[in-house]
Amino acid sequence: MKIGVPKEVKPLEERVALIPDAVGHLVERGHDLFVQLSAGGASGYSDELYREAGAEIVPDADALYQSAQLIVKVKEPIDSEFDRLEERHRLFSYLHLAANPELCDVLLDKGLVAVAFETVEVRGQLPLLAPMSDIAGRLSVQIGATLLHRYHGGRGLLLGGLAAAERGSVVVLGAGSAGGKAAATAAALGAEVTVFARARASLEKMRQLGNNVTALYAFKDSLVKAVQNADLLVGAVLVPGAKAPQLIDENLVSAMKPGSVIVDIAVDQGGCIETTHPTDYTAPTYVSQGVVHFAVTNMPAAVPRSASQALSAALIPYVTRLAEDDWQQDEALQRGINVAHGKMVNSAVAEALNLKTN
Secondary structure: OEEEEOOOOOOOOOOOOOOHHHHHHHHHOOOEEEEEOOOOHHHOOOHHHHHHOOOEEEOOHHHHHHHOOEEEOOOOOOHHHHOOOOOOOEEEEOOOHHHOHHHHHHHHHHOOEEEEHHHOOEOOEOOOOHHHHHHHHHHHHHHHHHHOOHHHOOOOOOOOOEOOEOOOEEEEEOOOHHHHHHHHHHHHHOOEEEEEEOOHHHHHHHHOOOOOEEEEEOOHHHHHHHHHHOOEEEEOOOOOOOOOOOOEOHHHHHOOOOOOEEEEHHHHHOOOEOOOOOEOOOOOEEEEOOEEEEOEOOHHHHOHHHHHHHHHHHHHHHHHHHOOOOHHHOHHHHHHEEEEOOEEOOHHHHHHOOOOOO
16 A cells, blocks of 8 residues: 655644654555655654655655555645545545534545544544543643733633642543543642543542542533633533534633633534634634633644654554555444545534535
């Protein structure tokens, strides 16, 4: 199989889907690897390292897409990449189509097969989403703590507090990979943390993070009271493949303390807070209702080396399988297919976009 790894083009998206070690693994199995010039540079992987691993370095994106049949990239294609996609391609990347009807239409029109990292599923787990959710959860608190600083427009609060000064209050919506890591990071900083979830097993796991963590069922009255008191609100709610449910409306955001902070990790699936809208790292924040909002859709891009290493490790068994002729016999990859040959396949995406599955 001819496998291509393009350079990412989304603003300040500097991850690479496959690091040189992963490329070498595929070359050893007889595949031809094409890597776009400087694709791994920002993650600390030079073109020479890719050459040593057995890849051919191609000069630009046009050459990359023309050379490869299987395209493995990090983020969903954007406008400048649409014309390069062809019916013969298998596209393997994060797609988040439930929040991106334009891209869905393009992929359907192209007639290619598109497999989304975020809907590859194994026994109820999302192995290709988990490592980036882990990173996003940690970053949500690190970034949120910084945005609370006065020079960023925040309340001027040290999130973990100190002797003679109050601790900050962190509310986390969701207790999955992202929400769990957000809660753990906030707890380690010393904040007072409240996590909302529905499954008892998740609530028990969150409670075990420490005595400064309260885990509650997401009853409306409890949620309203906690959000009104929050210094940092982290949205981390996920329905695999579907648009994120909106849990916090504008009226509740307006009742938050001036200078408090919202980080909506779920923004790439439409967001779980009414006042969030997608941003990128060129202009990551904005203020709405007196609250600082951070809603970058590719949060792990802030740490491209760590993210690329973690993503490559998770991807390699699935890329290896996807390069085989009978890859559709793999149940996990089957669940990952969003569109194929002009037809919508994933039911959650179809429901979000009011489309029929075939």
